[in-house]
Amino acid sequence: MEFVVTHSYADFDALASQIAINRLFPDVIRARIGKVSPPVRDFLALHKDHFELTPIQEINLDGVSRVFLVDVRRADRLTAIEPLLGRIKEQDPSLDVIIYDHHEAAPDDLRGNVEVVEPVGRRPYIR
Secondary structure: OEEEEOOOOEOHHHHHHHHHHHHHOOOOEEEEOOOEOHHHHHHHHHHOOOOOOEEHHHOOHHHOOEEEEEOOOEHHHOHHHHHHHHHHHOOOOOOEEEEEEOOOOOOOEOOOOEEEEOOOOOOOOOO
């Protein structure tokens, strides 16, 4: 089984990334960890038939062979997939991990078989 997941309180770039992966890989399940941001919640209320998100609790994490992490790679933002985190950290050869992210590196970043990490879409810091 394959699924795509992002951080809890998902914003539009996180949702768009999940949808993009699902367009490229139609069998991939779009998973939801926790709540989404209010604007995304409102959008999904209008378009729920087109952009279904499966609660992570409904996914058998033991049966996962591929996971896409989008808009996130920090382990502390993915505690809802704790059973899978061990396999990711150990680089289990039976698990394919693909990461697409744009956030700055952090000490608890997960590693993937494929990692696309580019500093795009960030606002400049204004002091």
